[in-house]
Amino acid sequence: RYVPEDISTLLSMTQPMKLRGYQKWDTFCEAVSNMMSNTLLPENGKGVMVALRPVPGIRIEQALTLCRPNRTGDIMTIGDNRLVLFLSFCRVNDLDTALNHIFPLPTGDIFSNRMIWFEDNLISAEIVQMQTLEPEQWGKPLLMASDAKPVLNATHDGHAWRRTPEPLRLLNDAEERAS
Ligand code: C2E
Numbered sequence: 653r654y655v656p657e658d659i660s661t662l663l664s665m666t667q668p669m670k671l672r673g674y675q676k677w678d679t680f681c682e683a684v685s686n687m688m689s690n691t692l693l694p695e696n697g698k699g700v701m702v703a704l705r706p707v708p709g710i711r712i713e714q715a716l717t718l719c720r721p722n723r724t725g726d727i728m729t730i731g732d733n734r735l736v737l738f739l740s741f742c743r744v745n746d747l748d749t750a751l752n753h754i755f756p757l758p759t760g761d762i763f764s765n766r767m768i769w770f771e772d773n774l775i776s777a778e779i780v781q782m783q784t785l786e787p788e789q790w791g792k793p794l795l796m797a798s799d800a801k802p803v804l805n806a807t808h809d810g811h812a813w814r815r816t817p818e819p820l821r822l823l824n825d826a827e828e829r830a831s
């Protein structure tokens with residue numbers, strides 16, 4: 653029986669347009685690739701892919717924290733010092749409009765360089781290129797404050813992080829009385 657390791661990978665295989673936001677490099681490639689081979693979607697009208705390189709002094713992980721897609725189907729990944737976004741069903745002429753919705757700052761302030769792909773075969777060719785990137789080169793997002801309780805209940809004792817145990821009640825009073 654096939655058991656998926658990662659639910660987002662499974663989702664990307666079945667319904668890539670249902671994803672939103674940051675995806676691991678391989679999940680991103682898989683999702684875009686599946687979308688490109690989906691014949692139910694309009695030819696050369698599936699979306700725009702854009703790769704952005706941060707200005708000197710901004711790390712790609714920091715740039716990622718500024719990338720906040722709202723639309724379902726808008727996904728991004730980081731690796732090889734670039735942020736790659738796929739904007740579902742966005743037309744190339746609307747790219748700047750979409751980027752303005754997604755970044756809180758003008759993208760020119762964050763990125764010095766951009767590359768754009770917007771036809772199925774060009775997007776697919778770039779994805780094939782991207783899939784050759786070694787996992788060591790894949791970026792890792794910083795823990796983000798918005799992900800509720802990002803840092804564990806832990807303190808650093810000078811050598812290592814230690815979790816601080818917290819008392820936890822499994823049953824409330826009513827349930828205790830009932831049993
Ligand atoms: P969604 O497509 O996942 O978009 C989520 C939110 O992203 C939207 O919330 C909106 O705040 C923003 N957004 C997405 N695309 C655009 C865009 O092209 N322009 C602007 N200005 N904002 C955008 P919102 O407006 O509350 O919509 C909730 C959901 O309702 C959307 O989820 C989508 O599924 C649907 N929806 C709303 N308006 C439209 C529309 O004009 N066309 C389509 N196809 N769906 C729409």
Ligand code: C2E
Binds near residue numbers: 726746751
């Ligand atoms: P708009 O907000 O001026 O966006 C123009 C076009 O930019 C959109 O055309 C779409 O191709 C692209 N775009 C803008 N924001 C996003 C985004 O967050 N992600 C992606 N992937 N593409 C984006 P489209 O879809 O034909 O929508 C035309 C107009 O309909 C939009 O003009 C907006 O006024 C409205 N609209 C569409 N979807 C939504 C939505 O989910 N929520 C709201 N509030 N308005 C929407």
